[in-house]
Amino acid sequence: MIGQRIKEIRNNNNLTQEELADGIISRTYLSLIEKGTVQPSTNVLVKLSKRLNCTVNDFMAEVSHFKYNNFEILREIGHYELKVDNEDFEIVKHFIDKEYEQIEDVPLPDSGRIHLIYARYFKFKGDLKRTRLHADKALQKLSTVAVNQHYVNAVLLKAELLTEDGEADAAIDILEDTVYLMTKFGELNISDIKLRFALVKCYIIFKQYYTAHRLIADINHIASRLNITYKEKDLKKYEILLLVKLGNYKEALELAGETAETDENIMRAYSLWQLDRVKEADELLKATPVPDEETSSIPQIGSLYKELTGRLGGL
DNA sequence: TGCTCACACGCAGCCCCTAG
DNA sequence: CTAGGGGCTGCGTGTGAGCA
Structure with missing residues (x-):
């Protein structure tokens, strides 16, 4: 972020926000720039760089390697995850077109999230082959970190695919494993409900109605404890x-x-x-x-x- | 060309936090 | 308690896109 870099250079110069901003912009506006809330104009950047005895490129330099790119990509991942959740798939196509899955140095968890967006997009498009491919990659990459909501989403998708392929028993296995991990290592949250709901559907397929009914009781219990509805x-x-x-x-x-x-x-x-x-x-x-x-x-x-x-x- | 609207820029004033 | 550093909010202004 440019703001972080400006702050760093300002501190190296032993200047306060007031001193750096004086005569160029207001102190409060500089605060916003450093925090990253606003994008300053080039004019402002040039003046700031002169007072800091550096060039505008010095503001960008640090930022333009991996830090800046990661920030940008992460922001986009979050943005398009929401679009996928809202089933706004026509917009998600913009993300697919960027081919982020081709980038090599993306950290595994982020790469997993990218593959998950791909998988859910191709599922919507009815392209089952690509859906399976990306769902598996997402699962593999997201399993390298502690269980989180993205991993759970990948598990839910995988279970859905397995069930559609007539492998509800395998779906139950992966869902039960994840429930176990969630219970053991995580705080109770909505993912616990989602996983159990998916299990309910699987157990009904196997006519294990008692187990399914017990799971629904669990879901109601969790929902009331968290004060949420799903x-x-x-x-x-x-x-x-x-x-x-x-x-x-x-x-x-x-x-x-x-x-x-x-x-x-x-x-x-x-x-x-x-x-x-x-x-x-x-x-x-x-x-x-x-x-x-x-x-x-x-x-x-x-x-x-x-x-x-x-x-x-x-x- | 003129109007409207959305959005970004920039500022002032106020508030909170922390060190002395 | 006080002063300094920094963040938040609301407001005015400028600008560019869209439209008749």
Whole structure:
């Protein structure tokens, strides 16, 4: 940063901010420059350099090697991570075009973050080959440092890819390992919730409903301890589904409440049917639109709906 | 060409921190 | 407590892009 360099040279010259700024700019503005809040004009830089008996290049020199570049790249990584989180992928393309993954001297953790942005971008684009390639690289590079949110994000993506490839067991392994590391070495945070939520989906695939239900209880516990919410609606749907799968139909009905959501209504109707309240189930089902497998956040809803319409239709 | 708007530059005043 | 160093906030000004 130019500001840091100016400060360094000023201190070497035994000058205060007041003395350096006097007659050139205000003392407060110099403070902003040194802190990096503002970018001074060349005119100001020239005057400052004269008083410090150096050249403007001396302000840049130190900065233009790796320090400045790292700062710039890091700033961009952070910027585009947010864009990826917001699924603003058209803008992320600008980042992809810069080919930062080609740069050699980027520190491993930063390189891992770059690969993760690539992986998530290519996943959006439907390019599975590149998604896998970059996800693996991200995971490999991010695993060189202590578990952090970027590593967790890479793990979540990897687990998602494994599940899509029909390797949910491998996804469970990597997720459980990361949960273990998080619990052992980290403060409780939202990553703990994300990992457990991903595990819930995997355990449901293996019909391990009890384990999945216990994980949801953990998530609710963590969320209330941290006083945060995470995908509340989806989480509630999964909780109802698990209550249904575990045969706790009364609890499922209670949790679903009076709702107009398709997914919840199907699970309510299913529970009503199981509780021999067939007429209510039938009425509710008739008032509920057919679930759309593409948009439904829970893939298991479709089979529930089929089973229900099969049984009730046969009456 | 003239208008509007956003943004960067620059400043004054105020506040906080720390050493003596 | 006081003085000096430094940071934060709000405001005015200049400038350039976009548009009719």
